[in-house]
Amino acid sequence: MAGYRYGPYHEGPDPLAPPYDVRAALDAMGDSMLEGTNPGDALRDLLRRGLPGERRRRGLDDLLRQVRSRRQELRGRGRLDGTLEEARALLDRAIGQERAALFPDPGDDARLREAELDTLPNDTAQAVRRLASYEWRSPEARRTFEELKDLLRRDVLDAQFRGMKQALSDPDPAAMRRVKDMMAALNDMLEKDARGEHTQEDFEAFMREYGEFFPEDPRNLEELVDSLARRAAATERLLASLTPDQRAELAALMAQTLEDAGLAMEMQRLGSSLRQRRPDLDWSGSERMSGEDPMSVGDATTALEELADLAELEGALRQDYPGARLDDVDEEAVRRALGRQAVDDLAELRRIEAELERQGYLKRKGGSLELTPKAVRRLGETALRRVFAQLDTARRGDHDQSDAGQAGELTGGSRPWQHGDEQPIDVVRTVSNALRRGGSRAGGTGVRLTVDDFEVLETERRTAAAVCLLVDLSYSMALRGTWGSAKQTALALHTLVASKYPQDAIQVIGFSNYARVLPPTELAGLDWDMVQGTNLHHALLIAGRHLEKHPEHEPIVLIITDGEPTAHLLRDGRSSFDWPPSRETLELTLAEVDKMTRRRATLNIFMLADDERLVAFVQEVARRNGGRVFAPTPDRLGEFVVRDYLRVRRGGGG
Structure with missing residues (x-):
């Protein structure tokens, strides 16, 4: 027999892996949608809260809190003028050591040197420039001044290149020559790229030669430019965050240091290139630090660079701008700021969003999210379970039987x-x-x-029924907090009829200034209408047409509302609104009630308010039609409506 070798599958996702379970995520979204939220907002709420249950993952709000905590921690880390303070201290020590060496000498040369020291400017940068050519009498003072120059060289270059302190820890002049060669090669590579001549091979050759200067280990030129530009912008913000005197002093020290090191021209070339490539960065902002410990220029630049990353990351995690998607969040920025666990949490949230679409629960239409029939069925089952949980066991009857059917x-x-x-x-x-x-x-x-x-x-x-559920969509339903209950009730009743009484013909009709038929896929993601008008007249017209299509079916008409009719249809099809309700509106609506009575359709009304006008209207409807009036609390609306439907189906009459 031929031999076989087994190994990992590398041709894409594992074809034998079980499907990703997004049911818990859909159920969590359903909690929001059954309270009246649309699918897009419900998904955003889920991503903000995180994934519940056994697959618990932190949401965007948890990550945001961690980002804000990290920003506060960084701001309290220290002061930005640490290098200036240390440079002044070293300068004062060197001058003190030199004066101590000059004091015992009675000669004129010693007095001339003391006079030169006396006339040094207060500005540290100018004093360093003056002392660059000074012949030190004291060996200790000379060593202290060299220590000052080494400090400035390391810190200034570390402000431009993260980790340069380590690269320049060796005082050998060859180290500085290597820095010069690196910067020249870097600028040449950037200019070559600007001409369109750069290749990945050029970058890889550059990194083989000078990779120790770039601990971030960029994979290509764009990543290298991004790292350098962010750091250069942070250095500019560092200067802007100092007082005017501190800013001038530190800028002069940095310029003097680069000039002494022979790097001024190359650094100017680099800065110009970085600004041209990344004008989107904040090159002029400032940051207030509240710590007490002084920070070096390099450490302060690192802190400000991280603060800028956190500010950008916070904006992406808020997702409060048009068209926001989780793909906008930079995974590498999350890794740098919050660590590996946060990256895994973000990946899981992204997967929820993608899998809900891939597995056919959500679809995008016109830039907005909509539920599919598959998702609506699951949400309807959830709504129905909640309603049945409120019903007494004795009242459930044959709706717990799997063979109900016909x-x-x-x-x-x-x-x-x-x-x-x-x-x-x-x-x-x-x-x-x-x-x-x-x-x-x-x-x-x-x-x-x-x-x-x-x-x-x-x-x-069993006799088949033609069921009409009329649901008020006017904005007063949202103001009273009853819209979510009405929406959940409509979805539960539709699911009950479709699953347990498939011979029944149900139509859900929503009405505000106009009325319209609500298919299940629209019903689950439906929002209330911010318009004036409760056009029960139009809703009854549509319900009447539904009953006439099913003349052999038993008619069942259920109405959920929180207000009396305030609108009716004109002959030209436009809606007419009046408050208080006009005589014409009431007469036309009651005329449709009378038509329903002649069709032997009982109208049962579920009032979600006790306004005097509403009570008077529904009492008149009950008198004309013989239907019943209920006044449930919003949390028991589903129980009342489903119970009433089941009662009528069992022959309980109107």
């Missing part, structure tokens, strides 16, 4: 099975038919059944 009560008889029957099998009659046919197996070990042997138990056939 089957009713057993009659005691049976009949031959026909294709499509959902009634229970009559096991005794079926086996008896097989035995009479001679279907027993040899040796008496069993019975062979054929299709003709099967019989089913006869049941009473």
Whole structure:
């Protein structure tokens, strides 16, 4: 036989891996949507809160709190003038050591040197420039001044190149020559790229030669430019954050240091290139630090660079701008600021968003998110479970049975099975038919059944119903906090009818200034209408057409509202609004109520407010139609509506 070798699968996602489970995420979104939130806002809320349950992951709000805490910690780390303070201290020590060496000498040369020291400017940068050519009498003073120059050289270059302190820890002049060579090669590479001549091979050759200067280990020129530009911008913000005197002094020290090191021209070339490539960075802002410990220029630049990254990351995590997506959040910035765990949390949140679309729960249309029928079915089942949890067990009846379908009560008889029957099998009659046919197996070990042997138990056939649920969408529903309950009730009732009474024809009608039929996919993500008008007249017109399409069905009309009619349809199809309600609005609406009465359709109304005008109107409807009036609290609306539907379906009448 041919040999086989087994190894990891590298051609994409594991084809045998179980599908990613997003049901918990959809259920969490459903909690928001069943309270009246649209799918886009519900997804954003979920991503803000994080993933619940066993797959618990931190949300964007948790990451934001960590970012803000990190920013506060950085601001309290220290002062930005640490290098100036240390430079002044070293300068004062060198001058003191030189004066101590000159004092015992009675000669004129000593007095001339003291006079030169006396006339040094107060500005540290100018004093350093003057002392650059001074012939030190004291060896200790000379060493201190060299220490000052080494400090400035390391800190100034570290402000431009992260980690330069380590690279320049060796005082060998060859180290500075290597820095000069690196900067020249870097500038040449940037200019070559500006001409369109740069290649990845050029970058890799540069990194092989000078990689020790770039501990971030960039993978290409763009990553290197991004790192250098962010640091250069942070250096500019450092200078802007100092007092005017401190700024002038430190800028002069940095310029003097670069000039003494022979790097001034190359640094100017680099700074110009970086600004041209990244004009989007903040090159002129400032930052207030509240710590007490002095920080070096390099450390202060690192702190300000990190603060800028955190500010940018905070803006991305807030997701409060048009078209915001999790893909906008820079994963590398999250890693730098918050660590590996935060990256994993972000990846999980991204996966939730992607999987909800990939697995067919969400779809994008016109830039907005919509629920698919698959998602609506699950949310409807959730809403229905909540409603049934409120109903007494004794009231559930046959809605806990899996064989409800079109089957009713057993009659005691049976009949031959026909294709499509959902009634229970009559096991005794079926086996008896097989035995009479001679279907027993040899040796008496069993019975062979054929299709003709099967019989089913006869049941009473239920009457089909035409169900109309009229839901008020006016903005008063949102103001009173009842819209979420109405939406959940409508979704629950639709799911109940579709799953347990498929022979019934249900239509959900929403009404505000106009009325419209609400399909299930729109219903779950529906928001209330910020318009004036409660056009029950139009809603009853649409409901009437639905009942007329199903003349053999038992009519069931349920109305959820929190206000009396304030709008009606004109002959030209436009909506007319009046407050208080006009006589014409009331008359036209009651005329439709009378038509419903003639259709033998009982109107049961669920009031979500107790306004005097509303109470008077619904009492008149009940008087004309014979329907019932309910006044449930919002949290029990679903229980009332579903219970009423089940009562009518069981023959409880209006």
